Amino acid sequence: MDELARAVEAALFAAEEPMTAEALAAFLGDAPVGDVREALRSVAGDYEKRGIHLVERGKRWHFETAPDLAHLLRREKEQVRRLSRAATEVLAIIAYHEPVSRAEIESIRGVQTSGGTLDVLMEAGWVKIAGRREVPGRPTIYATTPEFLEHFGLSSRRDLPGIAELRATGLLDPIDEAYDELVGADEGEAEATVESDSGDHA
Amino acid sequence: MDELARAVEAALFAAEEPMTAEALAAFLGDAPVGDVREALRSVAGDYEKRGIHLVERGKRWHFETAPDLAHLLRREKEQVRRLSRAATEVLAIIAYHEPVSRAEIESIRGVQTSGGTLDVLMEAGWVKIAGRREVPGRPTIYATTPEFLEHFGLSSRRDLPGIAELRATGLLDPIDEAYDELVGADEGEAEATVESDSGDHA
């Protein structure tokens, strides 16, 4: 086992927060980032079958216990916050649509979202304000954080369950766009789904 | 890697305190203590050459980073910093007048000296506390160190130029020149400017 790999392993093991390859390289006396990345991958490989895994979440690396051992460790350490159903949905909408405004979240859910729900998600550190949308009213927009990826065991947003299919089937597009496409693209099919015919679609 | 070893590894990793083999056995659903001990030894063997070690201290087991990597986990970064103007003045006063108390330094400088300035000089290793003056209040007195002479390339304090030499080298000139200029040059305007702070001319 080479020295850089040992150093990377020890540093991540002792670290209180997940670290990027860049932060590790800087910490380890400006080691080349490429070498650090290689060391990370090699160490992660060593741990693949062990009780501890080295994982990458949103470009940051950390050690965690193997998921299949959850039943052994869970008893004493159930510390995960129970999210209300509303908070769960809002979180999913932000993750799959980010950056997204509160009005957009509400339009998908069909109900007003209480400010408390967003507060809970921000307090948990999973959602952050990502600026304002440059449209009239300049609404605040929200996005997920690296901690969100960490907590839910996702390497990146591409790992969100089913996001590729949702995108491919247009289910992440705004309704008006989807509607125009549906009506413009294939009138026949659109009619079939709504039971009666109309030529009035503008 | 057998399941008990994986479980032992994960449990110790997630534990907040070192655990005995007995405690581990109980935690892992009453596994035979002998098996747990064996698993501990086998896991410890796996880590022998890695950046993390599994060690037993007083019958309790825990993970720690490899001792030879300790220097990596508590790194010292040296930062080159220039001494501030105030600190340089205080240092010069100590060098010329040592041993000297803070009150004396202030009376020579004509301004108050913050405690931080003396701390900086002591951190740099150039100034040390040289006892107390046997006067009422017993103030702390300060003196320079051998490192001071070394850093400034002086073989002894006698190498410091005296007042006469300072004047000869022009280091005391500015105020005299400024004064002559003010008095001689412009009788009409002199009254307006002669009172301004002459310290700025140095």
Place this chain on the structure above:
Amino acid sequence: MTSDGLLFADPTGATPDEWDEVASEASVDENALYLELDGWEGPLDLLLDLARRQKVDLRSISILALVDQYLDYIDRAGALKLELAADYLVMAAWLAYLKSAMLLPKEEQEDPSPEELALKLQLRLQRLGAMRDAAARLMGGDRIGRDVFLRGSPEGLEIARKNLWQCDQFALIEAYGRVKARTAPAIHMVRERPVMTLESALDRVSNMLGVTLEWMELRDFLPPHAEPRLKRSALASSFVAALELARLGKAELQQEDTFGPLHLRRVPA
């Protein structure tokens, strides 16, 4: 549409997953229905669940049948004298309108057409359904603190900063020179200079004011051929003298604009 969540569940504490049983035709225990303010939210939610109970793809769902079910549900709930949130009724009214529009002959339809509204409703239900599935899958992942655990007590990484102070001999000696120069005794000299005292200004101004009742500019009171430095002093003293006379009620002051000429005249006794 509504700011408060609504939960229709049975009093034994049914979870949202048991909703089907509560609302489905077969197993409704009507007396068990009640409202609770958490978990379940607006009408879109309810519509989505009704749609799902048809066990068909949302894309081929019959909006008409869905509307019927919703209205039926609200009817029954109304019969139970439930205090339904206004939004449920707003949605019910809207759906009733949509239903009637869909049943009308085409030529009497308005814009936007009921088909358009129905299709958009369907698209919304699909999107909400997709997000609800995604949320469930997200929550089912390996979550830290539930499925995977971080190190119990990490030592932490520490970077101790150490300052390496720099200074050179010249800077040191120069600093001492600076201190010495700064604290060397300074000699202040005040030379004699021509001044007009306040007393003389007061005499002069009040005497000159006595001659006329006209407004006079302050500058007219100054000695005409004085050297510049005496003039400055005289101006200052005369100004103060003018203020003093005004205070005593012997003169009036007037200034048209800021920094403009200052005028004064005598106040007749």
